[in-house]
Amino acid sequence: MPLTHSLRPLSTLPTLSMTSNSISRSRIDAVLAAERTLFEQRNPRSRALAEKASRHLPGGVPLHWMKDWGTPFPLSVASAKGAEVTDADGHVLADFCLGDTGAMFGHSPEPVVAAIREAAGHGLTAMMPSTFAAEVGDLLADIFGLDFFQMTQTASDANRAVIRWARAITRRPRLMVFEGCYHGQVDDAFVTIKDGKTAIRPGLLGQVTGITTTSVSVPFNDLDAVEAELKKGDIALVLTEPALTNTAMVLPKPGFLDGLAKLCKAHGTLLGIDETHTISTARGGYAKTHGLKPDFLVVGKPIAGGLPAAVFGFTAEVEAAMRAVDAERPAGYSGIGTTLAGNMLALAAMRATLAEVMTEDAYQHMIDLAETLAAALRHVIASRALPWTVTQMGARAEIVFSPEPLADGRAAYASIDHDLEKAIHLFLLNRDVLVTPFHNMTLVSPATTEGHVLRLGSAFADAIDTLIA
The missing domain is CATH 3.40.640.10 (Type I PLP-dependent aspartate aminotransferase-like (Major domain))
Known part of the structure; x- marks a missing residue:
């Protein structure tokens, strides 16, 4: 059964009425600017490491995809274990990206x-x-x-x-x-x-x-x-x-x-x-x-x-x-x-x-908790009257900027708003939550806890409230 017993009930997550289904471009830009400044303030060690690495690694990264997080400079990882990543500046992040599936069963099982x-x-x-x-x-x-x-x-x-x-x-x-x-x-x-x-x-x-x-x-x-x-x-x-x-x-x-x-x-x-x-x-x-x-x-x-x-x-x-x-x-x-x-x-x-x-018990935990996560995200979206959906496939759940499930790749391309994605991702990152940078995908691992899910749900609610303020 879904692991929901210790989570704050979804109905108690903060709600905010909204008169428009759109988020203004100027508001997205303002949030992005504020979150980039906050990221720079939080991560001086990562900045120094990126500058040092840039001497021989273009952009300071060993693979150019690692620049795609929308951050002012790459975030360096000091360690990763289970469903958490500790960055170079000591922040412990709840990881729902999990190496874009490479660490789907948790870091270093x-x-x-x-x-x-x-x-x-x-x-x-x-x-x-x-x-x-x-x-x-x-x-x-x-x-x-x-x-x-x-x-x-x-x-x-x-x-x-x-x-x-x-x-x-x-x-x-x-x-x-x-x-x-x-x-x-x-x-x-x-x-x-x-x-x-x-x-x-x-x-x-x-x-x-x-x-x-x-x-x-x-x-x-x-x-x-x-x-x-x-x-x-x-x-x-x-x-x-x-x-x-x-x-x-x-x-x-x-x-x-x-x-x-x-x-x-x-x-x-x-x-x-x-x-x-x-x-x-x-x-x-x-x-x-x-x-x-x-x-x-x-x-x-x-x-x-x-x-x-x-x-x-x-x-x-x-x-x-x-x-x-x-x-x-x-x-x-x-x-x-x-x-x-x-x-x-x-x-x-x-x-x-x-x-x-990758046992049956591991998958049961992952899928049950992903269902709880998807429900939390849907609650935030519905309570703000946003025309978005949440699509789930087992342990994978994704926020889609569309009022109804997508039918094909053309509809998927049309739904993407890269600036809005970046604003949400960077806001979450500054609240110690990682989601996949390329789109709004989340993964739940065997090591993910209800606390991690609650952290993401609350941070996502705060991100949306900041964007529509």
């Missing part, structure tokens, strides 16, 4: 830490399987329900492998993805829809290949659009998340994913489900929970407790087709795999995560 310590003394990588590789394979098959698996370092690598295998097996050239999709750093998926046609996504760096000839983008939740492309007979793979998760979250309409699977089967197209974010749904992910039977399944980010690791699974029929393709091809590099994939350290961490961390 004890079984993973113990496994890493034990494994590190016996070798880190050897380009050979460790003695417990078979156990990891058994755990993956049991949890995710597919017959075979291969390891990669990232979900991007796994998706690239799936695309390449699908084209080799079907001897078809084209990939189908959905507008607004996220499949990591995969060139083939960097397409969208413009003026009714597939187009390369804006913002890409160094793109020289005309990927629109081999990839097509169609609207999510639109089976007619899917069928129109599949009828052409040249789609090797449909690659999709069960829900769009990297803009404003878009859930599948009832029957959409089942209909998608049927259409793929009818037209000889393989179906790949990317669960890298939707692993938040339940143990085994969305596909297993909802009885989907994809040809391929990709899971990355939290599967090794935060170490770089991912897997792609596939059916026995696909494995047989892989062997047939492999037997026919000339000797040489397949274009699939990297040297450190499936290394000994990553397998040790993955075994501990699968067996001891």
